[in-house]
Amino acid sequence: MPRLTVQPLLAALETALGVPASTLASAGAETRRAALHALGAHQETDGVAAFTVSGRRYLATRYGRGHAAIVLLGPFRRPEDVPCDAPVLDAPAEARARRALAQAGEGLSQVMAAERKRLELAAQVELIDSAAIAITGELELSTVLHRIVDLARDVAGARYAALGVTNERGEIVSLIVSGMSEEEQARVPHIPHGRGILGRLLREGKTIRLRDLRTNPDAYGFPEGHPEMRSFLGVPITSRGRVLGNLYLTEKRFARDFTDEDVRLVELLARYAGVAIENAGLYQRAEAQQARLQAIIDQLPEAVLLVEPNPERVTLANTQAAHLLGWEIRPPLALDEFLAANPRFQVDDTPLSPADIPVVRALRYGETSRREIRMVRSDGQAITALVNAAPVRDADGKITAAIAVFQDITAIKDAEQLKDDFLSLVSHELRTPMTTIQGGALLLLQNGADLDEETRHEILTDIANESRRLAGLVENMVQLANIRAGRFGMDSEPVHLRTLLQRAIDAMQEQDPEHPFVLDVERDLLALGDPGRLDQVVRNLLHNAIKYAPAGTPIEVRAARGDNGTVIVSVRDHGPGIDEEDLPFVFERFQRGKQAVLRHTAGMGLGLYLSKHLIEAHGGQIWIERPPDGGTRIHFSVPAITDDL
DSSP states (O other): OOGGGGHHHHHHHHHHHSSOOEEGGGSOHHHHHHHHHHHHHSOOSSSOEEEEETTEEEEEEEOSSSGGGEEEESOOOOOTTSOOOOOOOOHHHHHHHHHHHHHTHHHHHHHHHHHHHHHHHHHHHHHHHHHHHHHHHOOOHHHHHHHHHHHHHHHHTEEEEEEEEEOTTSOEEEEEEESOOHHHHHHSOSOOOSOHHHHHHHHHOSOEEESOGGGSTTOOOOOTTOOOOOOEEEEEEEETTEEEEEEEEEEETTSSSOOHHHHHHHHHHHHHHHHHHHHHHHHHHHHHHHHHHHHHHHTOSSEEEEEETTTTEEEEEOHHHHHHHTSOOOSSEEHHHHHHHSOEEEETTEEOOGGGSHHHHHHHHOOOEEEEEEEEOTTSOEEEEEEEEEEEEOTTSOEEEEEEEEEEOHHHHHHHHHHHHHHHHHHHHHHHHHHHHHHHHHHHHHHGGGSOHHHHHHHHHHHHHHHHHHHHHHHHHHHHHHHHHTOOOOOOEEEEHHHHHHHHHHHHHHHOTTSOEEEEEOTTOEEEEOHHHHHHHHHHHHHHHHHHSOTTOOEEEEEEEOSSSEEEEEEEEOSSOOOGGGGGGTTSTTOOOHHHHHTTOOOOSOHHHHHHHHHHHTTOEEEEEOOTTSSEEEEEEEEBOOTTO
16 A cells, blocks of 8 residues: 555544554564454444554554555553554643544545556456456457457446457558447448558557547548447557557447546557467468378378377378378377377387387487388288388477377288299299100100100100190280289170180190080170180180189089170089188189199189289179089179160
8 A cells, every 4th residue: 555645644643632543563473463353343424433452542544445555643651552652642632633534535535436446457457467367368369369369448447349350561451349249340331441540540540539430531421220329549559660450449438538547448458469460370370281291191192190298199191191000190199099099019029118119219219220110900901001201300309299200011021021022933833844845855856765655655745735835824924014014905795605614614624634614605695805704704704614623523614694784604613612711812813722722733823813904904804603513613794785775
């Protein structure tokens, strides 16, 4: 409590009493409590209350709010709780004090009014300060602008308030309004153009206060539908020397004009607003940069993760990371939660603990690493990834984050394995016929004259069969290379299926007379396709059937009309059938089923793979059926030639 504000009152009382006065701050705790109690029980009709402490008489008066507004008056002796030496106040002295208080009533009223005004202003400043903390902490620009304009209207006691946002050229580009209903705003045809008083505010960048803006020579008037307004207060919003917008307040409530205090309060709010708008703008730009960065890394074919410490969490992940790991990652995400949801990590079939995952070691220990990791996802799919992990350091060398890039190399590793399998198969499959051909030829060259006709015929037959087999292997390898290189030409012409199937059966029967062939073809059945490619498919299927069917069992070949303008060809054997576990893989490269391995059947595992691609090139389909009575039936469909084609 400033003591100077009550000096006239204290002087009057000192004169009336003839003794000094003392404030509550100089009194002991017991005296202060007694004064408060006395004032609380007193009606304060005359602004003074009497009370007794330790047998001594005191006076107290209140001229403001709170404890600090209580003044103790009196002639005091030196009691242990009051640091004054004065006689006990007697009845005549008390009467003189009351008269002095009455005489000083006007001064007391003025002091009280000034104190109320000061407290009200302090309350408004406190309101602005508390609101400013909330505003400057808000990062959504629209929310910031609406809170500023509402607060400005409240602290200034205005009926209407608006915040005009300006562009770099100083033009008003948007207007946030407070105090007008949506219907009232809808009646105004457009936002201000920045002429008249508003234009002056934009040009000068200084506070403008008017009692009646209608009579100002700079006024342009109001557009049709705009409410009438008289008193006006305009305050620029600036930050670092740049005008960001303006606050407009009109129609001061319960007064003709805005006060000096209103100006100070709104200017204070405008300074806070400038900081808040600048922060929100920086946040929006940071968000835009973050979104741009996210869009860029989302286009990368590799999975990217960024992990930050304190607390440890994933703060950035691209879409490829979600695809690779098998679940959607939504940063920020606690690192422990991320690791718990991730696949099992392995190196050389040895599980990795979470602490040994490369990105974790980069974050915690600053390790830079490049290694292959096997990941087994929750859906059971195994993936091989090449992981590059490295720490991110600031200028002082402190680790601020760790970044990891996962490259899915599953296809590469599978291709390497396929290459190894291919080389192994080729070396074996080519070596066998070459050995037979070479051995037979050498035998004929060295001992041909000594061999009987039957032996020579057997040797020549073996050479012919193995040569045919070798030619087939080479042809399959050429076909495989063409398919992988995209060099796959197709003819399209009518194909008489009975003729094509019979020709393929005759060729197979010449090589293998041990199996009877059964042919069932609908009459005049025509397909549209490449005769050579279709013949290759049929021979592949017949060859497979012969390999697995016991000697003497029939090979059934059928062709009939299918649905949707197709013909369906099927080849069935009565062998052991394809194992259930092999069914999903029979059309893949270099895949040889369990039965082929058990029976030591020759082959590279390319026949069905090539057949699938040849049929799909015709626009058809190929599939396998396991008949209930055993064996295997393979179907394929190709376009049919019909009367309406």
